[in-house]
Amino acid sequence: MxxxxxxxxxxxxxxxxxxxxxxxxxxxxxxxxxxxxxxxxxxxxxxxxxxxxxxxxxxxxxxxxxxxxxxxxxREYRPIRRRGVQRLSAGLWGEGRSVWAVDAQGWDLEVQSVTVADEKPPEAIGRVLGLAAGASACVRRRRFALDGRPVMLATSYLDAALVSGTAIAEPDTGPGGIYARLGEIGHGPVRFREEIRSRMPTPQETDRLALSAGTPVVLICRTAFTAEGWAVEVNDMVLDSSAYILEYDFTS
Amino acid sequence: MxxxxxxxxxxxxxxxxxxxxxxxxxxxxxxxxxxxxxxxxxxxxxxxxxxxxxxxxxxxxxxxxxxxxxxxxxREYRPIRRRGVQRLSAGLWGEGRSVWAVDAQGWDLEVQSVTVADEKPPEAIGRVLGLAAGASACVRRRRFALDGRPVMLATSYLDAALVSGTAIAEPDTGPGGIYARLGEIGHGPVRFREEIRSRMPTPQETDRLALSAGTPVVLICRTAFTAEGWAVEVNDMVLDSSAYILEYDFTS
DNA sequence: TAGTGGTCTAGACCACATT
DNA sequence: ATGTGGTCTAGACCACTAC
Missing domain, CATH: 1.10.10.10 (Winged helix-like DNA-binding domain superfamily/Winged helix DNA-binding domain)
Structure with missing residues (x-):
């Protein structure tokens, strides 16, 4: 029965x-x-x-x-913990270490590829950065991998006029990364906003992240603001959702 | 060709x-x-x-x-913006308004169903709350809808011994919600942690949220801590990913 | 080489929505 | 009543993996 x-x-x-x-x-x-x-x-x-x-x-x-x-x-599930708040505290990126080092908590998050180019950014991003219509942005694309497995694609947009000639326009940005370099030219970010969405990946994302069927991606769009309230960088990230737990701590 | x-x-x-x-x-x-x-x-x-x-x-x-x-x-995509940080600031839940009112930004996020019961919580949650093994938790399950469309399932866990006899153990928790009531008994939360994941929904979640194929869910697990560092509430949320953008603001 | 999943065909019956 | 998507069958060839 x-x-x-x-x-x-x-x-x-x-x-x-x-x-x-x-x-x-x-x-x-x-x-x-x-x-x-x-x-x-x-x-x-x-x-x-x-x-x-x-x-x-x-x-x-x-x-x-x-x-x-x-x-x-x-399938198995063993995600990385990514701390949204502490990882950007001054103590970390003010000195020699890169923001990304803490992501993997002891494991190594390796940068698999970097490309840097001046391009016209998406309309919405150009507007946030305060670029004139048609002005180009410095676009940095990176892929991060953990133990050889790709887990994140990141694309940063910055005002091309602001960063040309600095290490930000080079593949290797040096110790402390983009934010340390921005600080050296008087535009260090102090405030951040992260906007998070999730959806199924495009075929291209499936390919670049080697996702298996049934795995969504998490999209993090981070905007970095200076003390004056300028948006100096927009970082568009695409994460393998099976590889990450995002953590945010805050007080009331 | x-x-x-x-x-x-x-x-x-x-x-x-x-x-x-x-x-x-x-x-x-x-x-x-x-x-x-x-x-x-x-x-x-x-x-x-x-x-x-x-x-x-x-x-x-x-x-x-x-x-x-x-x-x-x-399909169309018109998400709600949910602010992780500002919505829990003291100014909001300290007074008459509920935490959830701001979610929909002018639209109305309506509570479709509430159940309250004492149950044994999942092992991991009982441990976070500091419950003795086998002790029961006050479990509040709610479903939220926007314009009649369900967008979120929320399950709160609190120490049953702590909240029995208060409005927290009732379907209607009164103005300011759970957190205001916790404050009145000397355990108001001041610090929060949200952990975010994403995956494809279970068939049950697909049903309760009326999800169409190809829509992931976003899982937010929020822990509320008192000034003494006690975890007084764990809130497990399941969101229709096509209905939400999560926003977190913070400074370095 | 044998077995696996990936793609594809040409049919069939059903429940359902719109007309 | 017609057309739609949902389920199901019984075959087929292919590329790939493991042995």
Whole structure:
């Protein structure tokens, strides 16, 4: 005897639910191989597309990862803690260390690629930076990886006229990074705003971050303000949501 | 002549890319109906499952929403701005207004349902609250909606022994909400930590938030600390990511 | 080489929304 | 009543992985 109502449920959902229960019970642990399409066809007497659909449910929920030619495997979740407030305190970036070093808490967040160019920024960002219409920005694109696994794409925009000739316009910005250099030219930021959203990745983001199906991205747009209230930098970040926990501390 | 390399691309991806381009160009705007499965089968000379797969790509990217019996429609994005820092400043919850009123910025964030019960909390939360093993917590579950559309599920955990007999254990907590009541019994919170993650929703969350395919949820876990450093409340929130922008402001 | 997941076809029946 | 998307079948060929 089955529990009531299960008859109205599509087959693929019933299969998905049973697989999910097996994962939550620990019958399959992180990294384990699940029954594949052929196994499910035999076990449940369904067609291939139906077995596929069941596995697809777990994939789009991010529980499971399909590896071509190998099988379907349970994913694991071990995120990095990123502290939004403390990491930008003066004690850190005022001296020799880069802002990003603290991200990985002992592990090493490695910069995989840097490009610097003058470009016309998106309209909204140009406006925030107070650029004249059509003026160009210094655009710094970076990709960060942890243990070789890419976890974040970052794009910084700064007023090209302000930073040209400084280390900010070079791939290597030197100790303390962009913010230390801005301080040296009298525009050190003291106030920050981070705006956070989440959505499914574009195919390009999926590619650059090597995301598996069912993994959203988190978007952080950080604006850095000087004491005078000028926005000197806008940093657009795209994070692998399975790689991060963001933390913000504040007082009332 | 096609551009080089397109031949190596699966048909469904090619179709998906063309539809996506049409949306980005504005040929289809928010709320518009896209070509359906039958249209695509005819236009591209493919089988039904292939047309479906193409539309599935846009769905899981959150660009598009399928309505049974009606068609496939372009989704729109109009998020609420939620300020993490200012909304908890003393000026707000110290007086008559509830913390949540500012969320919607003029619109009304309505509480759709409240349940209050004493339960054993998840192990990790009991530990944060400093509860003895097996001790029960006062658990407040709420659902918030904007214009009738559910946008957030919130579950608060407090020490049951601390709040029993107060308005916190009632569905209606009175003006200023939980935090004002905690202040009245000498445990007003002054420091907050919010931890943010994102993932695809569980089927239950999809149901309770009426999420369409391709919409992640954002998880905010907020811990409220007293001046003595006690954690008096843990609030677990599940947000429709398409409904929110989170904002955090801070100084270095 | 055998097995896996990825793509694709050509049908079918259903519940549902709009007309 | 017609057309829509949702589910399902029974085949097929391919590229890739593991052995």
């Amino acid at each position: 089955e529990s009531q109502g299960t008859g109205r449920q599509p087959k693929y959902q019933r299969i998905a639910v049973e697989l999910k229960a097996a994962i939550e019970d620990g019958r399959y642990g992180p990294g384990d191989r699940l029954p594949g399409e052929n196994d499910l066809m035999a076990a449940y007497a369904v067609a291939r597309m139906t077995a596929r659909q069941a596995l697809g449910v777990l994939q789009t929920e991010g529980l499971v990862e399909a590896r071509k030619g190998a099988g379907v495997f349970v | 096609e551009s080089q390399g397109t031949g190596r691309q699966p048909k469904y991806q090619r179709i998906a890319v063309e539809l996506k381009a049409a949306i980005e160009d504005g040929r289809y705007g928010p709320g518009d109906r896209l070509p359906g499965e039958n249209d695509l089968m005819a236009a591209y000379a493919v089988a039904r499952m292939t047309a479906r797969q193409a539309l599935g790509v846009l769905q899981t990217e959150g660009l598009v929403e399928a309505r049974k019996g009606a068609g496939v429609f372009v």
